[in-house]
Amino acid sequence: MAFTAPKETxxxxxxxxxxxxxxxxxxxxxxxVLPFLPFEGTIPNKPLIAYEIQDVPPADWPENVQKPFSSFSGDPVTWAKFCQDTLKAKAIALRLIGTHPDRENRSPEDAAKTVRDVLSAINVPLIILGSNNAEKDAPVLVAAAEAAKDKNCILGKAQEANYKTIAAAAMANNHKLIAMSELDINLSKQLNILITQMGFDKERLITDPMCSALGYGLEYTYSVMERIRLAALTQNDLTMQPPMVADIGMYVWKIKETQAPESDMPLWGNAEERGIAWEAATAAALLMAGAELLIMRHPKAVEAVGKLIEEL
Amino acid sequence: MIIIGEKLSIIAKRVREAMMKKDKGPIQEIAISQWKAGAGMIDANIGPAEDGGEDLMQWMVTTIQEVVSLPICLDTTNAKALEAGLKVHNNQWGKPLINSTSNDPERFPILELGAKYNAQVIGLTVGKGGLPADAEERAAIAAEIMGRAMEYGVPLEDIYLDPLVLQIATSQDHAKHVIKAIKMFQELNDPPMKTVVGLSNISNGCPKALRPILNTYYFGLLMYEGLTAAIADAHEVTETSKTIDVIMGKTLYAHSYLEM
Structure with a gap:
């Protein structure tokens, strides 16, 4: 007798x-349906990978992930064009890390100008990220949202401490919004509720349950994502039905395993390959957990994950 | 949990007067209020309605569904009135629910209506011989009703078994029997049988201040045993319903869960 796979609805x-x-x-x-189970339902879209760029030179990135972008480092416009034209990026994530008070402390006006410049150079969708400084992100993302008005970007990340300002800016300028909470499914649901109670359409939200790198708490992110997706699908929980983002590059490329040179850690092998593999493995795991949008850095890691998405 | 908003009953003076005068205002106001408070269905109780029952039920069904996108629980012992109501019921918002049949042969024609109009039917677990003594007797009657439903062509998933809640003030032992019956009813079939209670009957005859307390605690215990639906005041039980769902892990907790 032929095997019939059991199906969930x-x-x-x-x-x-x-x-x-x-x-x-x-x-x-x-x-x-749950990820990669098209035989149980419909999956109209494949997960989307956005290339991460930033408003200031990536001096804080490990050398191996700076290298692919080294010919123009520092200029977000040429960086964005390179991602779009040469790497065939389907989306770009611009992180305004230079606005962080402990970094270059760039002003909201400077950030808005960068957003405008990048937008005029590309035609793929743009994700605009703050520096994850809750206080500074509020004025920065308001200015950025206005600079990108009606370009249908994603604005992020709104957190418990600043969601009102950022959600209002996203609403007023017709953007989507990332709502981020810190690895806690109940707080994630609560933040989505609070944002929608402001009148923000829940169908314009993207949930960020907070990412982590393989070996550095990935199992927490995985578990929260998986439970969010199960609540959305099996309990029909409307507040948990926005797609999820995994902001991978930032977390992967700051750990020891992606930085230590082979001379320090001979048993770990080639540092460049190791970093790429680490980013790709983290991304693959979070795809399985249910992430629909990935933000990544290394072109070879993006290529590997892209291939996985095509084949599964 | 399906809350069947119970406030439209001929027993209430304001509703009775509106029914007599065919005044839509109060009826629609109550229906909307129950809907907004979380009701998933509206009970239209016109009593035995021996005179003009058909007109009255039709008027109730159309009056309620004019303003509320919910199915109606048609609550009367008058079979002709039921049929009249079923004819005008808008099934777009869900199947109507007939309240009720039982193991009394006089009530079997109700099952015919259920089959004919593709309606759901409440099976009250009483027979010709009076009230059931305990949970086991309720389950035995339930099994007979299920057999009868199949005979008349009503699918078992359209039957809601009602163990008959009695007044705690006069029949205290039955409160426990009913809880046990809710559990036993579900075991009569796979997938489990659906269950329903007329919740506020528990506190009938009790001082007014006690009624919501008795109703909501009782409701919590019944939900724990897997109750599917309750004819109740949505304003009174929605909070309990959401809270028990959270405690039982049926909805994901968030600080604002009551607001959802």
Missing amino acids: YSGKVYNVTIGTGDKAASFGGEN
């Missing part, structure tokens, strides 16, 4: 989110 569905404008607009989410 789900009562809920993840919201379909489209970002960007024109023919380069990109969609993710929209599925009514």
